[in-house]
Amino acid sequence: MDVAVRTVNLRKTYLSRGRRRVAVQGLSMTVPLGGVHGFLGPNGSGKTTTIRMLLGLVRADSGSAEIFGHRMPRQLPAVVDRVGAIVESPKFFPTFTGRQNLRLLADGIGAAPGRVDEVLEATRLGDRGRDRFSGYSLGMKQRLAIAATLLKDPELLIFDEPTNGLDPAGIREVRDTMRSLGAQGRTVLVSSHLLSEVEQVADTVSIIGHGSLLAEGRVADILGGTAAAQVRVGVASPERAATVLEAEGFGVQRDGEHLVVAADDPSAVTRALAGHGLFVSELTPVRADLESAFLALTADEGLGSEADRHAGNATEGAA
Numbered sequence: 001m002d003v004a005v006r007t008v009n010l011r012k013t014y015l016s017r018g019r020r021r022v023a024v025q026g027l028s029m030t031v032p033l034g035g036v037h038g039f040l041g042p043n044g045s046g047k048t049t050t051i052r053m054l055l056g057l058v059r060a061d062s063g064s065a066e067i068f069g070h071r072m073p074r075q076l077p078a079v080v081d082r083v084g085a086i087v088e089s090p091k092f093f094p095t096f097t098g099r100q101n102l103r104l105l106a107d108g109i110g111a112a113p114g115r116v117d118e119v120l121e122a123t124r125l126g127d128r129g130r131d132r133f134s135g136y137s138l139g140m141k142q143r144l145a146i147a148a149t150l151l152k153d154p155e156l157l158i159f160d161e162p163t164n165g166l167d168p169a170g171i172r173e174v175r176d177t178m179r180s181l182g183a184q185g186r187t188v189l190v191s192s193h194l195l196s197e198v199e200q201v202a203d204t205v206s207i208i209g210h211g212s213l214l215a216e217g218r219v220a221d222i223l224g225g226t227a228a229a230q231v232r233v234g235v236a237s238p239e240r241a242a243t244v245l246e247a248e249g250f251g252v253q254r255d256g257e258h259l260v261v262a263a264d265d266p267s268a269v270t271r272a273l274a275g276h277g278l279f280v281s282e283l284t285p286v287r288a289d290l291e292s293a294f295l296a297l298t299a300d301e302g303l304g305s306e307a308d309r310h311a312g313n314a315t316e317g318a319a
């Protein structure tokens with residue numbers, strides 16, 4: 001597999017009120033080249049810290065981080081032109097148009113003048129480029145930020161929680177933009193605590209909790225590996241049907257007039273019911289989502305958000 005980003009045993013602790021707090025704890029993750037990679041975890045699980053280490057904005061205590069095979073932050077100059085990132089909300093001049101703002105940035109980095117219109121088109125702001133930034137919706141502001149990162153035509157884009165604070169329409173716009181960037185062969189690394197959001201856009205994911213990797217791979221494989229297959233069953237006598245299915249060894253839950261049955265093979269459910277003269281009027285697979293997979297992954301470990309974590313040994317890994 002060609003790799004865009006790799007971290008090995010990355011660790012970062014912060015000193016906070018005299019105590020050392022572990023933010024990232026031996027994190028090893030791999031982001032494949034091309035497509036959208038979701039970086040998922042609850043609030044406080046270490047996503048921003050990891051991204052900041054990748055970009056050389058904070059120093060790791062130990063471990064390594066690479067972008068396109070170059071060690072970060074030491075070899076950052078070798079890849080800086082190939083990477084665009086939004087880590088904090090970028091500042092734009094409110095009274096300037098979106099186009100003027102981009103123009104200024106393009107001049108600053110020596111991008112070709114035609115690039116401004118290209119990035120406005122790429123982020124679907126082509127028809128609003130001549131409007132003032134102050135009149136943009138939050139979604140448009142965020143897309144302008146993405147447009148700014150595209151000015152130097154980067155191969156890797158890193159977005160930290162890009163849909164934070166956006167309404168559903170804004171979320172959809174940013175999601176569509178990320179999807180089309182990934183489809184162009186760029187690598188988009190996007191962090192989020194909104195699992196259902198990432199599920200809709202990411203090809204692959206790394207899921208972290210408490211600063212360590214819990215699962216990584218293709219979204220479809222993670223869903224398949226963690227969530228049990230279930231079918232929703234409509235049947236005239238749900239009480240009787242539940243008794244029959246339980247007697248046959250199926251896990252059954254009531255959902256109103258329906259049953260939700262744990263079964264890898266839906267035809268086994270219809271067969272069992274038909275054998276007792278019960279006929280199924282509806283049989284639909286219950287789609288596993290990343291949210292349930294994530295909860296299943298973190299359930300045993302008590303991984304809540306912002307859980308108190310302190311380094312066991314205050315001198316270990318000190319920066």
Ligand SMILES: Nc1ncnc2c1ncn2[C@@H]1O[C@H](COP(=O)(O)OP(=O)(O)OP(=O)(O)O)[C@@H](O)[C@H]1O
Pocket residue numbers: 014015016021022023024041042043044045046047048049050193306
């Ligand atoms: N500069 C800092 N000083 C002290 N502690 C910090 C600092 N930055 C982050 N932390 C702590 O490190 C842990 C990880 O934070 P981080 O911001 O990396 O997580 P996150 O997954 O990005 O969360 P969020 O989605 O809320 O931004 C948290 O417990 C946080 O309080």
